[in-house]
Amino acid sequence: MSNPLADMEKPDAILCIGTNMTECHPVAATRLKRAVAKGARLVVADPRRIPLADLAELYLPIRVGSDTALLLAMAHVIAEEGLVDEAFIAERTVGYQTLREHLRQFTPDWAAPICRVSPAHIAKAARIYAGAGRAAIYYTLGITEHICGVDNVQSLCNLALMTGNLGKEGAGINPMRGQNNIQGAGDCGALPVNFPGYQPCDDPEAAARFSQLYGREIAPERGITKVHALDLAAEGRMKAMLICGENTVVSDPDRNHCEHALRNLDHLVVVDLFPNETTALADVVLPATAWGETDGVYTNTERRVQRVRAAVPPQGDARPDWWIVSQLARRLGLAGFDYESAKDVFNELCSVSPTYAGLDWDRIDRGEYQWPVPDKDHPGTPILHRDGFKNGRGRFNMITYRDPAEVVDDEYPVWLTTGRRLEAYHTRTMSGRAAGMDYLLSEESLEVHPDDVATLGLVDGGFARVTSRRGSVVLRVRADDTSPRGTVFCSFSFGDVPVNVLTGGGYDPVTFTAELKVCPVRVEPAEPPA
Amino acid sequence: MTIDGQKVDFAPGETIYEVARRLDRDVPTLCYDPRLEPFGACRLCVVEIEGQARPVASCTTKATAGMVVRTVTDALEAHRRTLLELVISENRDSGDAFGAGTPAHVDPLRGASSQELSTLAARYRVRPGRHAGAHSGHSRRDDDNPFILRDYDLCISCYRCVRVCDEREGDHAIHVGGRGFESRILTEFEGHLADSSCTFCGQCVQTCPTGALADKKALRAVDLPGELTKTRTICPYCGVGCSVDIVTKGDRMVAVQPAFDGPANEGALCVKGQFAWDHVQHDERLRTPLVRGADGVQRPATWDEALDRAADGFRRAAAEHGAKAVYAIASGRAPHESAYTIQKFIRAGFGTNYIDNCSRA
Numbered sequence A: 001m002s003n004p005l006a007d008m009e010k011p012d013a014i015l016c017i018g019t020n021m022t023e024c025h026p027v028a029a030t031r032l033k034r035a036v037a038k039g040a041r042l043v044v045a046d047p048r049r050i051p052l053a054d055l056a057e058l059y060l061p062i063r064v065g066s067d068t069a070l071l072l073a074m075a076h077v078i079a080e081e082g083l084v085d086e087a088f089i090a091e092r093t094v095g096y097q098t099l100r101e102h103l104r105q106f107t108p109d110w111a112a113p114i115c116r117v118s119p120a121h122i123a124k125a126a127r128i129y130a131g132a133g134r135a136a137i138y139y140t141l142g143i144t145e146h147i148c149g150v151d152n153v154q155s156l157c158n159l160a161l162m163t164g165n166l167g168k169e170g171a172g173i174n175p176m177r178g179q180n181n182i183q184g185a186g187d188c189g190a191l192p193v194n195f196p197g198y199q200p201c202d203d204p205e206a207a208a209r210f211s212q213l214y215g216r217e218i219a220p221e222r223g224i225t226k227v228h229a230l231d232l233a234a235e236g237r238m239k240a241m242l243i244c245g246e247n248t249v250v251s252d253p254d255r256n257h258c259e260h261a262l263r264n265l266d267h268l269v270v271v272d273l274f275p276n277e278t279t280a281l282a283d284v285v286l287p288a289t290a291w292g293e294t295d296g297v298y299t300n301t302e303r304r305v306q307r308v309r310a311a312v313p314p315q316g317d318a319r320p321d322w323w324i325v326s327q328l329a330r331r332l333g334l335a336g337f338d339y340e341s342a343k344d345v346f347n348e349l350c351s352v353s354p355t356y357a358g359l360d361w362d363r364i365d366r367g368e369y370q371w372p373v374p375d376k377d378h379p380g381t382p383i384l385h386r387d388g389f390k391n392g393r394g395r396f397n398m399i400t401y402r403d404p405a406e407v408v409d410d411e412y413p414v415w416l417t418t419g420r421r422l423e424a425y426h427t428r429t430m431s432g433r434a435a436g437m438d439y440l441l442s443e444e445s446l447e448v449h450p451d452d453v454a455t456l457g458l459v460d461g462g463f464a465r466v467t468s469r470r471g472s473v474v475l476r477v478r479a480d481d482t483s484p485r486g487t488v489f490c491s492f493s494f495g496d497v498p499v500n501v502l503t504g505g506g507y508d509p510v511t512f513t514a515e516l517k518v519c520p521v522r523v524e525p526a527e528p529p530a
Numbered sequence B: 001m002t003i004d005g006q007k008v009d010f011a012p013g014e015t016i017y018e019v020a021r022r023l024d025r026d027v028p029t030l031c032y033d034p035r036l037e038p039f040g041a042c043r044l045c046v047v048e049i050e051g052q053a054r055p056v057a058s059c060t061t062k063a064t065a066g067m068v069v070r071t072v073t074d075a076l077e078a079h080r081r082t083l084l085e086l087v088i089s090e091n092r093d094s095g096d097a098f099g100a101g102t103p104a105h106v107d108p109l110r111g112a113s114s115q116e117l118s119t120l121a122a123r124y125r126v127r128p129g130r131h132a133g134a135h136s137g138h139s140r141r142d143d144d145n146p147f148i149l150r151d152y153d154l155c156i157s158c159y160r161c162v163r164v165c166d167e168r169e170g171d172h173a174i175h176v177g178g179r180g181f182e183s184r185i186l187t188e189f190e191g192h193l194a195d196s197s198c199t200f201c202g203q204c205v206q207t208c209p210t211g212a213l214a215d216k217k218a219l220r221a222v223d224l225p226g227e228l229t230k231t232r233t234i235c236p237y238c239g240v241g242c243s244v245d246i247v248t249k250g251d252r253m254v255a256v257q258p259a260f261d262g263p264a265n266e267g268a269l270c271v272k273g274q275f276a277w278d279h280v281q282h283d284e285r286l287r288t289p290l291v292r293g294a295d296g297v298q299r300p301a302t303w304d305e306a307l308d309r310a311a312d313g314f315r316r317a318a319a320e321h322g323a324k325a326v327y328a329i330a331s332g333r334a335p336h337e338s339a340y341t342i343q344k345f346i347r348a349g350f351g352t353n354y355i356d357n358c359s360r361a
């Protein structure tokens, strides 16, 4: 997030797009509700009538995968009606004139049939956002899990840059991170394109620095993404993999492909807490300590670097991940893995990362710092881009609209979109084992608009077979008008309903994020699974 | 202004209570939660202001220039004691199956604020029973939800639960019905919480000053021996990063309570962070390394065997097929130290950037 969570109570206008915040980030959503109670104007764009929609002044039920079109048309209105922040554009951006020309074609009338919302509503959304003193954007995977995920994010950046809503309180572009430490994994350099602290792998200087630090020549070139690595494994060109704390088989798109890829490896080592579909394929399974048994650090969605602490001893012979990996490294004869504690590891990270340079284990004891913290005297950076952008001026991006990788047709006439539910988390390895959670949500179901239930020949509470171009699953039907007609929804949290058998029709060409939010399917009545 | 003889500055809008708090004056409260709008119902926080005939509630009265305030006088203390006696007479010995007994003994497992009334009762040496009032009989022990015990015999109608649900959560799941001894906290249609708009975030439990709303999961550990210990940490679920305290008894994790001073959450939690913690000491945890034998079956192994085998496989893959035949996926759930060592393992071990994390899933 460019702005802190506390800022969520401060905007005058809020655009929530592709985020089911009350279910996925409930505590953040309470702040948003308070902002609305204080008078902030809320615009919600989401294919499903999520709980946030009921709080909104304007709810736009856009068709799945049409976000770019909506955002382009909003930008069009803002430009045409002169709702821009001229001073900000002049002082802090480049290329606005080009953008203006580019935007001419993307009228609300053009976007309306794509998004299936009225041109007037698109214009109204633009006016609410651009008309506010402080306007903030919040989004989640509903923006990124598309083949055009990067385009979507850049379209949001365009809106914020045009209206000067970056680098100030109560504004910004705020992706909400789904996992407790996904931000931290990136900060630490667990990325094919970045060393720790987001130093680019293809920058020869950075590569030279890390070659020196790690005592091994590291080629100044990008690695490959997980998606690509799994493809290579499926082709027999990737041979050995270390997977840590991820039930890849259940959580990744296109399950059959993924399972085949992992089986095809010569050597698979999995570090995890529980036996699962992925550990079952491993040659070696290493038991890790869990949350509550492990000292360490998480970074949250607002870049706040916080300590986690062990409260109970590990179960059985489980060990912390850093110990396990260091032992592996030492067996391969690698130097620099003589850590004695999580503190040693974290302090080394701080010493190699410019974003953490001012931090160390003791300084983050109370979680006061939001990175970047470039030196020991720095108070941290709750709001990004206050005094400028990393590369000088903010750059507008010339985005165009693309259809999803797969669109509905006669054979697969229904849009399936996937997401999370409040009471379950990911593949439920953790939340599914907590006493009482089944009381709230005991099984997955397919959310179908009541009018579609009959049209599709289904019965509320009965079963349906959902088939995509990759596979099919059977699950219970629940009539619910949260999803619009022609769109169905389910989560990926239940192992007995492997929704990832269906998804995976395409990937964003830049980030390789799978298009999990859009998957055309066929829905038919079915017998209950045996 | 002056409080108990001490001169003090205040910010515009600050209440007498807030200023007194800054001076470490220990003014008793019951209906007060710093996160909520002042309510002024319990009147325990009354103070005397020079020139005013009647004591005022310090939690609702704004500080003004020149004010001279006394927080402790014999009259105030007597008044507070009487109030507490009244309150406690409503909140009679409930003698419930969880061993909570009298208000003077409310198990701290019930919730983060559950000791407030019993602590005050002890401080003012108030014993239950002096005003033995009508037993309200409005417990909802029949509410079969697995998280929240509704034991309204202990309720003192401070409305903190209702207010936290309205003001902080925006869920409006509960309200108060009846008056005086008859008042109780209700859901829509007086039914069970599961049938209301309740999301089981547990905020009502954690603000309740009497234990009338209590953490059912925690109370399973009432009979476990050992002292309660709290360890400050961060919720392991979503990216909001709420601060929590893990509550332990000996080596057992028995509850999670919100940290009211957590920077991301200011005491708020959702159902996952509040109640979904018991995977940690679950029977199904992996407790020993496993290695696949020649027959294809995974069997328990020592760390040395398992690590040797794991290291061998990577060494062989790189030797036979090159450094680009090795890949690692770090976790977005494990702490930094996990991701950092894994990326270093790949870069230092194989000289590639063949590393990713699970953010793409």
Ligand code: SF4
Pocket: B154, B155, B156, B157, B158, B159, B160, B161, B162, B185, B204, B207, B208, B209, B210, B211, B212, B213
């Ligand atoms: S249940 Fe607890 S918090 Fe709610 S009104 Fe009664 S005593 Fe107060």
Ligand code: SF4
Pocket: A025, A026, A027, A028, B235, B236, B237, B238, B239, B240, B241, B242, B265, B268, B269, B270, B271, B272, B273, B274
């Ligand atoms: S308590 Fe809920 S909102 Fe807070 S970090 Fe945990 S899962 Fe996220």
Ligand code: FES
Pocket: B028, B029, B030, B031, B032, B039, B040, B041, B042, B043, B044, B045, B046, B057, B058, B059, B060
């Ligand atoms: S705390 Fe002030 S009236 Fe209750």
